[in-house]
Amino acid sequence: MALSWNIRLKRKSWFRFVVPIIVLGLLCYGTWAYCHKLCYEQVDKKLHHRSVAVGLICVVCFLDIVVIFIWFQMVLWIGPGIQPQVAPFLIVPVTSKELTSDDSQNASVEYDAVIPPKCYQSDPNGYPIWCSPCQSLKMERSHHSSELGHCIPRFDHYCVWIGTIIGRDNYRPFVQFTGYFSSLLLIMWVSICVFIRNITQHHHNHNSPLNANVFLTLAFAIFGWLFTTSMLASNIFYMCQNKTYLEAIMDSKRKNFGTRKIFCYYSEANKLRFVVEFERTEFHSFWSKKTIFANIKDFMGPNMLMWLIPFGKPLSFSCKSNDKGRPFRSGERTTLAEILGPYEEFLSDYTIQAIEDKISKGNYLATLRASGDVINPD
Structure with a gap:
């Protein structure tokens, strides 16, 4: 005899921040690996493209700040919105009889x-x-x-992924979040792919080991970019039809x-x-x-x-x-x-x-x- 279980787990107030904190940790790690291990140690010091390295570091750090700022807006400031309280519609006359102090009737x-x-x-x-x-x-x-x-x-x-409900008020920030996050990850993995050949050739010529952080960041960036881009595309598709995801x-x-x-x-x-x-x-x-x-x-x-x-x-x-x-x-x-x-x-x-x-x-x-x-x- 099969037993059917209907278990409803209530999320604790802190639980909704677990996954966003993990995402934030990966973002910080990827930024460190990209800026320090790729741009500074590889592009600047070994390939001698200082202006390119500085430019990439500035763009990535700026987009990091924008993404985190939008997250704070969605979750801690704006929120999904609250529907105003609406009294019952006047379908039938609604009256009640109350006894007042001024009138005994x-x-x-x-x-x-x-x-x-x-x-x-x-x-x-x-x-x-x-x-x-x-x-x-x-x-x-x-x-x-x-x-x-x-x-x-x-x-x-x-x-x-961001730990909140998306509603009328924070829908625009959510679309901006996916758009800027997708742009950040696109810049990261494309620039890594551009320099990866020169980096591997330089390490081969000097017989030095490759830094695993760069390749790990490349994998995270590609996976994250595919995910955020698909979310952005689905949001745009549903907006064009005036539909919510639900x-x-x-x-x-x-x-x-x-x-x-x-x-x-x-x-x-x-x-x-x-x-x-x-x-x-x-x-x-x-x-x-x-x-x-x-x-x-x-x-x-x-x-x-x-x-x-x-x-x-x-x-x-x-x-x-x-x-x-x-x-x-x-x-x-x-x-x-x-x-x-x-x-x-x-x-x-x-x-x-x-x-x-x-x-x-x-x-x-x-x-x-x-x-x-x-x-x-x-």
């Missing part, structure tokens, strides 16, 4: 609720997805992190989860909400914009200069929730755009058209009337 007190957007991801009954740990609605493309204790906007993946996995037919997506859509023509379901075979570009350039801007930001400059701040927004993240009551009607700010996600024109086509053909799960749809958000 029951008074109707209206809780804060958010005017539902035109389209949102829902369950088969048309109700939005609720995150119990956060006591908040879970917005599109957001996923809860048990490690961090909150929902991550536009959750991409957990990167064990969405690409969920859309894959090789996986058993994420078999459908359900949206609750308000039809202005019918003055009614329709619950529409998409099967896995219908998964396409739910979030893709009209052009590839627009998709890349959605991930990297509107300022193209900042795509290359490895310095940036997290998205700023105004969140109407208290520090502890408990449900709030303000007595006013708010829209989702006011709460989410730059974290708001928009479905592609293709998806909206596909939803309307399903409605026109009568291919929907349910209909409902939301109380908030009659409120003018303006």
